[in-house]
Amino acid sequence: MDISKKTIIKHLKQLKINSNDHILFYSKLSSFGVIKKNFAKCFLSILIKYITPRGTIIMPSYTFEDKNFVFDIKEIKSNYSTGILVKEFFKKRVVRSKRLIHSHIGLGKKSGILKKKIDPTISLGANSDFDILTKNNFKCIFLGCNPDEAGTFLIHLEYLNKVPYRKKIIISKKILEKNIVKIVKVNYFDRPKNLKYDFNAAFKKLNKFGAKIYRAELRFGSSFSLTLKDFLKYGNIMFKKNKYALIKNGNGYKLAII
Numbered sequence: 469m470d471i472s473k474k475t476i477i478k479h480l481k482q483l484k485i486n487s488n489d490h491i492l493f494y495s496k497l498s499s500f501g502v503i504k505k506n507f508a509k510c511f512l513s514i515l516i517k518y519i520t521p522r523g524t525i526i527m528p529s530y531t532f533e534d535k536n537f538v539f540d541i542k543e544i545k546s547n548y549s550t551g552i553l554v555k556e557f558f559k560k561r562v563v564r565s566k567r568l569i570h571s572h573i574g575l576g577k578k579s580g581i582l583k584k585k586i587d588p589t590i591s592l593g594a595n596s597d598f599d600i601l602t603k604n605n606f607k608c609i610f611l612g613c614n615p616d617e618a619g620t621f622l623i624h625l626e627y628l629n630k631v632p633y634r635k636k637i638i639i640s641k642k643i644l645e646k647n648i649v650k651i652v653k654v655n656y657f658d659r660p661k662n663l664k665y666d667f668n669a670a671f672k673k674l675n676k677f678g679a680k681i682y683r684a685e686l687r688f689g690s691s692f693s694l695t696l697k698d699f700l701k702y703g704n705i706m707f708k709k710n711k712y713a714l715i716k717n718g719n720g721y722k723l724a725i726i
Contacts, residue, residue: 471500471502471507471511473514476511476514476515477514477518479684479686479691480515480518482682482684483609483682483683483684483691483692483693484607484682484693485519485607485609485693486523487518487519487522487523488522488523489519489523489524489607490523490524490526490576490577490578490601490604490605490606490607491519491523491524491525491526491606491607491608491609492526492527492572492601492606492607492608492609492621492696493515493525493526493527493609493611494527494528494608494609494610494611494613494617494618494620495527495551495553495554495609495611495612495613495618496551496611496612496613496617496618496689497511497551497552497553497611497612498612498688499611499612499613499686499687499688499689499690499691500612500686500687500688501686501687501688508552508553508555508556509556511553512553512556512557512560516560516575519576520575520576520577521576521577522576522577523576523577524574524575524576524577524578524579524606525557525574525575525576525579526572526573526574526579526582526601526606527553527554527557527572527573527574528550528554528570528571528572528573528618528620529544529550529554529558529564529571529572529573530550530569530570530571530620531545531568531569531571532569533545535639535640535641535642536642537641537642538642538643538644538649539568539571539588539641539642539643539644540643540644541564541566541571541644544558544573554573557573557575558573560575561575562574562575562579563575563579563580563582563583564582565582565583565586565597566583566586566588566643567586567588567590567591567596567597568588568589568591568641568643568652568654569591569639569641569654569656570591570592570596570597570598570620571597572597572601578604581600581601581604582597582600584600588643588652588654589652589653589654589655590655591654591655591656592623592624592626592627592628592655592656592657593624593627593628594628596624598620598621598624598696599624601696602696602697602699602700605695605696605697606695606696607693607694607695607696608621608693608694608695608696608699609691609692609693610691610692610693611691612686612688612689612690612691613689613691614667614668614671614689614690614692615667615668615670615671615692616665616666616667616668619667619670619671621696621699621703622667622670622703622714623657625699625700625703625704625707626657626707626714627657628700628704629703629704629707629708629711631707631711631712631714632711633660633663633712633715634657634658634659634660635657635658636655636656636657636658637655637656637657637658638653638654638655638656639653639654639656640652640653640654641653641654663715663716664715664716665714665715665716666714666715666716667714669716670706670713670714671692673706673713674694674698674699674702674703674706677702677705677706678702678705679694679698679699679701679702680694680695680698681693681694681698682694
């Protein structure tokens with residue numbers, strides 16, 4: 469099966485993504501059901517031409533490796549956040565934020581914000597990439613994936629809302645700067661191992677509280693989009709009502725298709 473440029477653009481437009489938008493882009497290309505080897509490269513070419521140079525594309529380049537891992541801003545490592553599309557994107561002349569856990573790579577008009585006043589010890593909360601992207605009017609896109617697979621912004625919301633089941637911790641991370649490996653103390657939020665999360669149900673609650681969430685179907689799944697400002701606003705409402713909103717409890721709401 470093959471997918472045309474027209475079909476891809478139509479899918480983006482169903483998600484209310486315009487050519488001058490600034491987007492935080494998570495993806496699972498397998499949801500398209502395309503087995504072509506160069507599909508990621510073709511899709512990325514279409515996406516870049518559609519969004520840039522007037523708009524901006526930001527993708528995750530997260531690092532969760534062990535304490536011996538050395539962060540090199542010029543390299544990305546394979547993990548759940550660095551799928552095939554991210555790897556292709558990294559080959560471009562992208563800008564990367566120097567965050568030792570939640571870093572991002574970007575291309576386009578506002579990609580330079582990933583380099584301004586960056587503190588590598590900050591991963592979540594005020595002055596994090598998520599905070600900066602929200603203030604710069606970015607939209608969040610889940611292409612072929614659901615919040616359980618890519619809802620990292622919800623962890624940022626946990627941090628902002630000081631949920632009682634997480635605690636602030638300091639993690640020692642290594643970074644390569646000018647060919648010298650340095651040890652840096654990073655502020656983070658410990659995740660309890662005994663709790664089960666349900667980001668999908670929480671996402672539905674955001675919709676119930678008023679967030680404008682757009683949805684478009686794919687052969688093997690769906691894509692979703694919303695503005696980060698809506699994500700923040702209604703996420704804060706959700707946590708104000710229930711600090712345990714992300715914890716799996718069997719409750720959920722029907723997600724409307726807008």
